[in-house]
Amino acid sequence: MHDKFRRCPPITDLIDYFTSNFTFILGYTWDHIKLVGLAIIIAIVIGVPLGIYCSVNKYAASTILQIASIMMTIPSLALFGIMIPILSLINEGIGTLPAVIALVLYSQLPIIRNTYTAISNVDPDLRDAANGIGLTTFQRLYKVELPNAMPLIMAGIRTATVLNIGVGAIATLIGAGGLGGIIYQGILRTNNTMILAGAIAVAVLALIADLFLRLIENIFTPKGVKK
């Protein structure tokens, strides 16, 4: 027993663990996907419009980006912790809700900043041409600016997603479930195989999510904008 923490589990242990606990891990993975997926969708719905707003209001931009940056500097564990007393007021101190809120806050910076930069960097001549031929502000946004900004906006969403899959592992500490549960149980039982299995599952999920989002990006990026 005493040398359990010093010994790296042999690869066969790991394979055994994965095969014998397949459905168990799959369940945790699915929880993790639901948690992060929900958080990212909400983060996009909030972050992309905020980023667009930043590009038209430079004054608001510095304030909004500042706040989003501060969110990022809060250690994830502390952010989850802060959620508990605040949401206890509505009896939701632990569970999915605080975890989702924390993840949404956490992913705002890459999404807002990339959207803001992408829209701001659209060639001013394109904006000029769009105005000059009589596009309304809204038409200019969805016909010209957003399509040309798409690769950079998607890059921000990808960064946020990968980040959230990692941070989401800690959400298990406030009872939100997910792959962090396997790692946490591994620590409690001093079971290195479990810790490693959880970590690998998180990493693989992050890689798959990134690949999946690249695919989405490829679909949504107009042909003429692809390099």
Add this chain to the structure above:
Amino acid sequence: MIHFNDVTKVYNGNVKAIENMNFTVEDGELVIMLGPSGCGKTTLLRMVNQLESITDGDIMLNGKSVRHSNKIEMRRNIGYVIQSNGLFPNMNIEDNAMIVPNLLGWDRKKMRDRFNMLMELVGLKPDEYRKRYPHELSGGQQQRVGVARALAADPPVMLMDEPFGALDPIIRTHLQEEFLQIQKELKKTILFVSHDIDEAVKMADKIALLKGGKMMQYAEPAKMLNKPANSFVAEFVGQDRVLKSMSLYTVRDLANALTLKPVMESPDSQNINENLSLRVAISKILNQEADQLIVENDNGTRKGSITLDLIEQFLHREIKESV
């Protein structure tokens, strides 16, 4: 018709970019605004479609004040071409060219026909370019599409901001000539910004020469070259203004105005088509290719011959006439 009525533009409360500008671009006329950078020519152009606001005065576009028009609607009725062509990278060539008709809600069939017709007009094969994207085209081809886009909804008025400025000289000359042909056919009312005096002399019906937000001279190219209103105009059009003015006349103009000399066969004589410019004629003579040029029409019939002193005589006469 574009009528500038006491137009003034003031930046930051005290910097006057345009001062009391008054002039009129008549229907079907191509007017080129010329001047050193910072003279306000682009600002003035952008005030017409309200990309720049007007501080004082007004611009009347076909009798309607641009200050009181609906901006969006008005801009859709003005063809707009800019130097960098401003094609949208995310749209294919057909979508780019047809963006205004699309906004105006034309049906598919009408748009397709219009696209085919316009592409032929600007010298590109419609089916070859339809599905391609701007970055796949050369600068010259992109600018042709830029012109096609501006013409798409058949606007009566066009604004062109150095449309050929970013192209290399050979392509630029091509496009200038092609555009003149298109203009001959379509007779649009065009306000055009340029910094190139040669381009202006070649293309404009009238030139508006600006300096520091003020009009220096507004006149036909020949008049501006032969009779500059002040020393700034004289300097801007250049010491070689007489030579420049010769590109405005053809050999035929001279033949119609003066009696040609009789044809004398000599080994030093050369033939010249009467449709060529006097600038070409004088180059040929000065280049010592010939001391007399035999004027021929398209059928090769000889009409007489011209010499250096005959050209000189013609220019004196023209300068006197344009006074």
